[in-house]
Amino acid sequence: MNETVKNTGLFAIVAVLIVLTGVTQSWNAALLIIAMGLISSIMALGVNLQWGFAGLFNVGIMGFVALGGLAAVLIGMPPSEGAWSAGGWGIVAALLMGAATILLAVQVMKRMAKGWLRTLLVLAVLVGGFFIFRALLDPSVSAVEAVSPATTGYLGGLGLPVIFAWPVGGLFAAGAAWLIGKTALGLRSDYLAIATLGIAEIIIAVLKNEDWLSRGVKNVIGIPRPVSYEIDLQNDAGFVAQAAGFGFNPVEASTLWVKFLYVCLFAVVLLVLMWLSQRALNSPWGRMLRAIRDNEVAAEAMGKDVTARHLQVFILGSAICGIAGAMMTTLDGQLTPGSYQPLRFTFLIWVMVIVGGSGNNLGAVLGGFLMWYLWVMVEPMGLWLMQMVTAGMSDGYWLKDHLIDSAAHMRLMTMGAVLLLVLRFSPRGLIPEK
Amino acid sequence: MDLLNAFVALANYVLVPGIAYGSQLALGALGVTLVYGILRFSNFAHGDTMALGAMSAVLITWGFQSLGLSLGVLPTALLALPFAIIITIGLLLGTDKLVYSFYREKKAKPVIFVIVSLGVTFVYNGITRFIIGAEDQRFLDGERFIISARDFKEMTGLEEGLAIKTTQGLTVVTAVIVVAALFWFLNKTRSGKSMRAYSDNEDLALLSGINPERVVMITWIIVACLATTAGVLYGLDKSFKPFTYFQLLLPIFAAAIVGGLGSPIGAIAGGFVIAFSEVTITYAWKKVFGYLAPEGLAPDGLVQLLSTDYKFAVSFVILLIVLLFKPTGLFKGQSV
Numbered sequence: 001m002n003e004t005v006k007n008t009g010l011f012a013i014v015a016v017l018i019v020l021t022g023v024t025q026s027w028n029a030a031l032l033i034i035a036m037g038l039i040s041s042i043m044a045l046g047v048n049l050q051w052g053f054a055g056l057f058n059v060g061i062m063g064f065v066a067l068g069g070l071a072a073v074l075i076g077m078p079p080s081e082g083a084w085s086a087g088g089w090g091i092v093a094a095l096l097m098g099a100a101t102i103l104l105a106v107q108v109m110k111r112m113a114k115g116w117l118r119t120l121l122v123l124a125v126l127v128g129g130f131f132i133f134r135a136l137l138d139p140s141v142s143a144v145e146a147v148s149p150a151t152t153g154y155l156g157g158l159g160l161p162v163i164f165a166w167p168v169g170g171l172f173a174a175g176a177a178w179l180i181g182k183t184a185l186g187l188r189s190d191y192l193a194i195a196t197l198g199i200a201e202i203i204i205a206v207l208k209n210e211d212w213l214s215r216g217v218k219n220v221i222g223i224p225r226p227v228s229y230e231i232d233l234q235n236d237a238g239f240v241a242q243a244a245g246f247g248f249n250p251v252e253a254s255t256l257w258v259k260f261l262y263v264c265l266f267a268v269v270l271l272v273l274m275w276l277s278q279r280a281l282n283s284p285w286g287r288m289l290r291a292i293r294d295n296e297v298a299a300e301a302m303g304k305d306v307t308a309r310h311l312q313v314f315i316l317g318s319a320i321c322g323i324a325g326a327m328m329t330t331l332d333g334q335l336t337p338g339s340y341q342p343l344r345f346t347f348l349i350w351v352m353v354i355v356g357g358s359g360n361n362l363g364a365v366l367g368g369f370l371m372w373y374l375w376v377m378v379e380p381m382g383l384w385l386m387q388m389v390t391a392g393m394s395d396g397y398w399l400k401d402h403l404i405d406s407a408a409h410m411r412l413m414t415m416g417a418v419l420l421l422v423l424r425f426s427p428r429g430l431i432p433e434k
Numbered sequence: 435m436d437l438l439n440a441f442v443a444l445a446n447y448v449l450v451p452g453i454a455y456g457s458q459l460a461l462g463a464l465g466v467t468l469v470y471g472i473l474r475f476s477n478f479a480h481g482d483t484m485a486l487g488a489m490s491a492v493l494i495t496w497g498f499q500s501l502g503l504s505l506g507v508l509p510t511a512l513l514a515l516p517f518a519i520i521i522t523i524g525l526l527l528g529t530d531k532l533v534y535s536f537y538r539e540k541k542a543k544p545v546i547f548v549i550v551s552l553g554v555t556f557v558y559n560g561i562t563r564f565i566i567g568a569e570d571q572r573f574l575d576g577e578r579f580i581i582s583a584r585d586f587k588e589m590t591g592l593e594e595g596l597a598i599k600t601t602q603g604l605t606v607v608t609a610v611i612v613v614a615a616l617f618w619f620l621n622k623t624r625s626g627k628s629m630r631a632y633s634d635n636e637d638l639a640l641l642s643g644i645n646p647e648r649v650v651m652i653t654w655i656i657v658a659c660l661a662t663t664a665g666v667l668y669g670l671d672k673s674f675k676p677f678t679y680f681q682l683l684l685p686i687f688a689a690a691i692v693g694g695l696g697s698p699i700g701a702i703a704g705g706f707v708i709a710f711s712e713v714t715i716t717y718a719w720k721k722v723f724g725y726l727a728p729e730g731l732a733p734d735g736l737v738q739l740l741s742t743d744y745k746f747a748v749s750f751v752i753l754l755i756v757l758l759f760k761p762t763g764l765f766k767g768q769s770v
Contacts, residue, residue, distance in 0.1 A: 055545065057545050057548060057549065059478075059552070130739075134739075183754050183757050183758050184757055187757060187761050188544070189543075189544060189545045189548070190475065190476035190544065190545070190548055191691070191757060191761075193476065193478075193545075193548055194476065194684075194687045194688075194691070194753070195750075195753065195754070195757070197683065197684060197687075198684050198688075198746070198749070198750035198753060199750070201681065201684060201746050201750075202744070202746060202747045202750055205743055205744055205746060205747065208743070209741065209743045209744070342680070343556065347552065347556060350549070350552070354549075405567070406563070406564045406565075406567070409560055409563040409564045409568070410560070410564075411560075412556050412557075412559050412560030412563065413556070413557055413560030413561065413564065414560075415556055416553045416554070416555070416556030416557035416558075416559075416560060417553075417557060419549075419552075419553040419556075420533060420550065420553040420554070420557070423546070423549065423550060423553065424533075424536060
């Protein structure tokens with residue numbers, strides 16, 4: 001069986017699975033799986049760039065995705081009325097002050113000769129700067145958060161079309177990746193894993209606690225959409241007539257149409273990124289990355305700057321995750337910091353890349369769709385399995401209740417087991433690297 | 435100026451919790467550092483090994499409690515600990531046989547081991563949640579305080595109280611015993627010496643006839659003891675919740691790296707460095723400064739550097755500083 005036939009077959013199987021969902025459940029569910037599958041594939045492309053091309057282990061995907069989500073809020077939401085005049089500029093000044101402190105400390109570090117005087121001066125700059133920063137920040141923050149806390153209580157965004165948030169989300173993620181990469185790359189590979197694990201936790205903590213920025217756990221809802229709203233479509237006589245022509249009722253037609261528009265937008269992004277990744281993979285740059293991955297010492301001896309290339313690819317991969325994060329928040333229409341779980345946003349993406357085939361872009365996309373489908377389906381399947389297992393037990397028996405309640409936790413185990421099995425028995429994945 | 439009250443307030447809110455937390459972190463970091471030294475990978479499953487060990491202890495404790503067994507003033511969980519350790523040993527050795535040994539034979543790259551350990555993490559986490567659920571569980575019994583704030587105030591006549599919880603005292607005592615036993619084992623026994631030799635130079639150790647599989651087995655057994663003890667102590671002191679153990683990974687790794695990965699002494703030092711930084715930076719110093727400052731100059735604000743929500747940021751920043759300036763850690767661990 002040649003390769004093209006096999007790959008087409010694999011994609012066809014996933015397509016059939018999704019179509020089956022459409023037939024047996026609803027077409028809305030099927031379209032939603034496609035939309036999230038597209039987003040997952042983009043995240044998987046980003047991780048594949050880091051792991052498949054360069055062998056970098058990033059355990060902080062969740063953080064980069066969340067930064068993308070923050071971008072959607074900061075770009076898409078309208079500015080909160082009165083919040084800027086209440087303390088917005090104070091916050092900006094405080095943040096600039098914080099950045100200036102760090103820059104000054106870095107300059108002192110670089111310019112002065114090593115010694116106790118330098119250490120002392122750097123510490124003095126940092127501590128002093130921190131107190132000024134807090135003194136500027138705290139009053140402004142409470143002022144902003146006091147502005148109608150029930151509805152806003154945060155700065156809001158720029159009120160631009162939310163599409164612009166996608167590249168901005170990529171930029172945010174790239175910034176965080178630069179910080180991490182600069183410190184942890186060039187050391188042993190586990191350090192990057194631990195550092196990314198840390199930054200992800202911290203980004204989520206910031207989103208949960210800095211109410212002025214993202215409303216914290218009060219969530220930002222109603223982020224403006226790039227596509228039309230269902231209610232407008234239902235009131236549009238032309239649309240209703242067209243839908244009737246196809247035999248749909250207006251409500252169903254409008255929900256399907258909105259999801260279809262999202263799917264088209266996401267597909268365009270995926271195709272562009274896929275084309276770019278494919279070009280990168282086959283370019284001299286891609287060959288160099290793979291050479292570095294396969295033998296760092298040899299590549300370094302050939303005069304390649306290993307750490308700089310690693311930093312580059314780490315930033316690019318994280319930026320793609322940020323773009324996907326902004327897209328996901330756009331699709332949801334809300335930012336809920338509490339919903340970011342490492343299992344869902346870091347680990348699942350890893351499983352996608354490894355199951356699909358690390359080092360192969362097509363594999364990452366396949367893995368994205370397939371694992372997202374399984375992710376959606378595992379819970380009902382687990383519940384069904386538990387009901388089968390417990391069918392013989394009488395109702396109200398403690399073991400039966402316990403097993404059925406625990407079915408929700410099946411996902412963790414299934415995903416862990418899938419990863420371990422694939423790594424053991426088919427480490428190259430479904431579509432192996434060429 | 436009231437030095438005595440200031441010191442008591444400091445001890446009550448910073449020193450005592452810091453020592454207890456530091457001991458828990460040190461036990462966790464010791465496990466991570468041993469796996470790193472012998473098996474040469476960062477074990478992401480360590481947090482969830484602690485959770486599974488602690489869960490076994492919780493279940494056995496409940497069993498004992500329903501049988502009416504107890505240790506009087508001490509928590510029943512201590513009685514359950516040995517049994518929980520045996521379960522964890524079985525689990526880790528089983529995991530090693532099923533999962534890790536395959537990659538060891540293949541001499542896979544360390545990063546593959548890390549990914550595999552991440553897979554193991556989620557399987558463990560799934561098992562824990564499947565058996566006991568994701569909610570908080572209480573399994574603490576016995577006397578709550580060695581000395582309560584009220585007794586202390588009555589005894590000394592000071593304004594500030596100093597409370598020492600039984601679990602805090604227990605944590606420190608247990609940690610000291612466990613660490614002493616570990617160091618005795620590593621330095622005095624034949625097996626311990628072979629472990630250190632294997633960690634220093636694998637090839638040389640193999641040449642001198644050390645059986646690697648035996649070393650690995652002993653390592654997992656010790657790691658099971660350390661992880662279960664740490665998990666149970668943390669669960670007694672705070673509360674048992676499966677998810678918190680995954681979050682403990684960051685401070686534990688930070689502790690191990692700050693001390694120098696692969697160095698047991700470093701792991702202990704690192705544990706206390708991280709714990710005290712976390713507690714001092716997230717503590718509101720208003721009270722202590724209030725006693726220290728001259729009359730009328732007491733601070734208005736809380737004098738809290740960072741809110742407690744950011745305690746993970748503290749370990750993270752320390753980790754970054756160490757990686758930037760001294761990647762081998764305080765005690766010269768293995769870094770490359």
